[in-house]
Amino acid sequence: MSKQEGTPALPGNTEVTNRAPQAFAGEKKYQEIFRVANTTRNQLCPVRDIVARISDKWSMLAIFALGGYGKLRFNEMKYKIGDISQRMLTVTLRNLEADSLVTRTVFPEIPPRVEYELTPLGYSLMEQFVLLVDWAELNEEQIMKFRKLQIRN
Amino acid sequence: MSKQEGTPALPGNTEVTNRAPQAFAGEKKYQEIFRVANTTRNQLCPVRDIVARISDKWSMLAIFALGGYGKLRFNEMKYKIGDISQRMLTVTLRNLEADSLVTRTVFPEIPPRVEYELTPLGYSLMEQFVLLVDWAELNEEQIMKFRKLQIRN
DNA sequence: CGGGATCCACGAGGATACTG
């Protein structure tokens, strides 16, 4: 672990940094986004709140499962996701339902039947997730390669 | 908490469900995404792994901070985020650095100075996050309203 | 079948003190 790395500062440059301009085209915009996404110090930040919920361990997978297969029964989902526990699938689905991302329909039959399905809002969120997954797939190799380089040092 | 809600099944409909077709336009695509994002049962899923790392509690905020303000020193970031602990900022930045999303430059001065900055890869990830935040802002009101409805019942 | 209820383990993350 070398403590000294990368490009050291040009000695004459105290305040005026020579940033790459293209990278900061949206600087103002990103500052605004940061402000919006970080309202916690003024209590309750809905954006942060929502991001927290959608980034828990299972929500994204549950949404993809419903998006890919439409209506699903409880055990169908459990099987498709594979390594989720009964409890966490229940908790996850209840949370998604509470945000109106998923509908839950109980059929008064014996044995009982319950079907879950994405709401339009749920679909729109999944579209965003797809972009994230695309990004991850696209850059997966690069990241993995870099991680392994770290280990060698 | 009523056990019976929403649209009960049309009695005659056993197998052929009358799904809204537009909602399932990309069904195959989403099944594929689900498969890719859920390779855990076959051990190690890079996509899940990457998504997990980038969607932890602090990574997104750190990335926005750097995206909005360019180069930042440790305590500048800590102040801007506000409620992150020293420890977690360190851990978060080290993780981001390990994925080559952030560069860390140490200046051999006294007192020491360390600057963090997004890499191009980090910027490209931030662009994805921006879309998520946009989504959250757009639907925030709807979700909050729905949550409050839940409480009344 | 689709959960609810309970108990428990573990790891993320906070608080504090110390250091090069």
Added chain:
DNA sequence: CAGTATCCTCGTGGATCCCG
């Protein structure tokens, strides 16, 4: 200033048993 080290809390999530 920018961490490291240590201890401890607490919430997430797994395992198990039970129920309508």
